[in-house]
Amino acid sequence: MGRLRVPVDSYSYVHGLKACIAASASHVPASALVCEIHAHAIRRCYGLHTHVATTLIDCYAKLGIISYAESVFAAMPERNVVSWTAMIGCYAKNERPGDAIMLFQEMMASDEDLVPNSITIVSILHACAGVNALGQGKLLHAYILRRGFDSLVSVLNALMAMYMKCGCLEAGRHIFNSIGHRKDVVSWNTLISGYGMHGFGHEAVQVFEEMTQMGVLPSIITFISVLGACSHAGLVDEGKRLFESMVDYNVTPRAEHYACMVDLLGRAGHLDEAVELIQSMHIRPSPQVWGSLLGACRIHRHVEYAEMACSQLFDLEPRNAGNYVLLADIYARAKLHSEVGVLKDLLEEHALEKVPGCSWIEVKKKLHMFVSVDNKNPQVEELQALIGEFVTQMKNDGYVPDTGVVLYDIEEEEKEKILLGHSEKLAVAFGLINTGRGEVVRITKNLRLCEDCHSVTKFISKFAEREIIVRDVNRFHHFRDGASVKCMSPASAADRKTPYTSQILMESISVATLREGALKEEHGERLQKFALQQLLHKPLHLEPEITHGKIQMAVQYFNYKGVDFTFLFKLHQ
DNA sequence: CTAGGGTTAG
Known part of the structure; x- marks a missing residue:
């Protein structure tokens, strides 16, 4: 068009930009294409046109370039609900749910009459789910009812996911039932994964059967969800059977499904079988597949297969610090100290940093964040002291701090201090202090719950007589009366009344x-x-x-x- | 003839 001097308008930019994102076959990276059109739009004074700018925000969101999306959003002279929603969605899908919620609050507080619609609600629900912001989510539920958005299946699906990710299985099930005959595949998938992440494997499989009996065709995601559920619950045979049944539903297993199976087998201790499965794959094993194997090796302390997985992983994703850390952990527990040193040097050489551990807790509809070994938060000392008291009690009961998870080469005593500063412990302490007796303490964590925190939290649940629910990156941990239990939270029992x-x-x-x-x-x-x-x-x-x-x-x-x-x-x- | 959304994964 440029060469032929055809005049462009806002429509041209919108369609052109969307095409950039879809152009996966192009030799030029999508980000370069988007920037080129963006520059063109700026030269023709279209850069801040409402539709064009909103599309730009979404493009940058999809490419994960948050700062560019922010600049465009900040510069826009006129912003409507769609622009705000695009920016909220940008944070939500780029793992910054806290910012998404803050922006939403800003939007609601603004002088302009911005009325959120169903798409805004869906985006923000996703963010609430991301940080376990149950209070916020309930306000949104009320809003949905008042605006009549509960007639939209997409909204109900998002609401259901929010409840389940916040630990309210029962409420999620309630919403699911309320959808009635309009349930779509996404509704079913959401319920299956909801059961799965709480460790209810049998229930997840049961829902799967119910779904197929009703003639709903399971999708690629259905199988990821149900296999994941089997994995969390240790249902090896059930998982194998489902994996083999995939062909009957015309679903060809993808790398993701193999990753689930390797996780299922590996977690259950069938490491040889997991490796055989990888070797039998007709497609190239993805980093996720090797990652599953590596994770299983950490649980079962298998050095050899861990090295095998890492020889692939260091090649496939050299910038992923997590892989180095996992292998170092496996070496450390096998007392192979020189190997640990080599890995640390590698990390330093590549200038890689561990993702800092981070936990959230919502108290009175306000979100609080804790970072491991947090020096900025003034309350940290008080919190650590409280945890310290529990730990002293525990030691009398024979507890030994699991300093094996600390990889730094320092004195035992120092290691114990670092353990005390783990973000989830801080969040638990904060929850105990700032919520009433009988209230459930709900924590969200960005990484896996470490073994030491697991045992300490278990103890605290008994000693402080509190139910504590920790959601880590991939599953829920319910602690009640000194045990790790599989159960519904009492909050959802109250909801039933x-x-x-x-x-x-x-x-x-x-x-x-x-x-x-x-x-x-x-x-x-x-x-x-x-x-x-x-x-x-x-x-x-x-x-x-x-x-x-x-x-x-x-x-x-x-x-x-x-x-x-x-x-x-x-x-x- | 334009813009924004729900389910999954070590």
Whole structure:
């Protein structure tokens, strides 16, 4: 078009940019293509055109170049819901859920009348799931009900995933059931993976059977989910049977499925069989496949296969520090200290850094983050002291700190100190201090839960009489009464008492009411009007420091004033 | 004739 001097317009840019992302066959990397068109658009003064800029944000989001997306977003003179959603989605899909939530709150607080739509909601739900922000997620649930978005299967699927990733299996199941006959493959997949990540392997397989019996064709993702579920639950034979049944459903196993199988076999200790499977593959084993093998080698302390996996991995993904760390860990536990040293030198040589351990906890709808060996947070000393007390108790019970997980070459005592500073321990301590007795402590962690934290948290659950749920990168750990248990959280048991949607709505009514401020008699009428208006339109505000007592007061107030809000329940059930 | 979304994985 340029050569022929055909004039371009915003449409040209939008389509051109989208094509860049799709152009996987091109010799030029997609990012270079996008930048080229971006530059062109800037020269023609189209760089900040609302549609063009929004497309640019999305392109950079898909390429993982967050800073470019941010620059475009910041420079836009006019931003609408779609632009905000694109930017929120950028954070959400690039593993920065905290920023996504913050941006969403900023959007809700802005003076412009930006009304989130179903796509905004889906994006932000995804972010809530990412950081275990259950309180935030419930507010969104209320919003969904008020806006009638619960008629959209895509929204319900995202909501279901949010609940399950926040540890509320029961609520997730409830949503699933409420979808009725409109369930699509994604709904089924979400339920299967939800059961899987909680260790409910049999239930996941059962759902799979139910799904196929109803004539729903399982997808590639269905098999990843159900095989993953078998792996978490140690269902080796079941997994093998499902893997072999894939051809019956016209699904050819991909590298991802092999990765699941290698994980399943390896975790169960069938390392030879896992290696045989890799060697029998008709496609090139992906880094994930070798990674599964390496992970299994760490559990079963198998040096030889670990080296075999790493000889491939160091070649395939030389910049992934995790692989070096895992192998170093395996060497360290096998007391091969010189090999550990070699790996550390390698890490330094390539200027690679371990991903810092990081944990989140949501308290009163506010998110708190902890980094391992955090010196900035003023509360850390207090938290560490608390953990230290538990550890002293534990040592009397015969506990020995598992300093094997610390790879630094330092004194035992120093190693123990580092263990005390692990982010999940800090988060657990913070949770104990800042939530009431009987409340469940929910933690999210960006890496795997280390063995020491596992045993310490287990002990704390008993000693502090608290249920603690830790979600790490790939599964849930429920701790109750000194044991690692497979169970539903009591929070979801409480949810069962009231029909879920009613309860959620009730909560949100109170939230809407309280936003206006005091519950004074003379404000009554204005308050009512405001609350109802909020219910029907833009009610969500995000940092309401609401105590349970205040909520009850609000509900009582409504009853007292004789406001009939039952029609709202009927509307949505 | 334009823009943004849900399920998976060591």
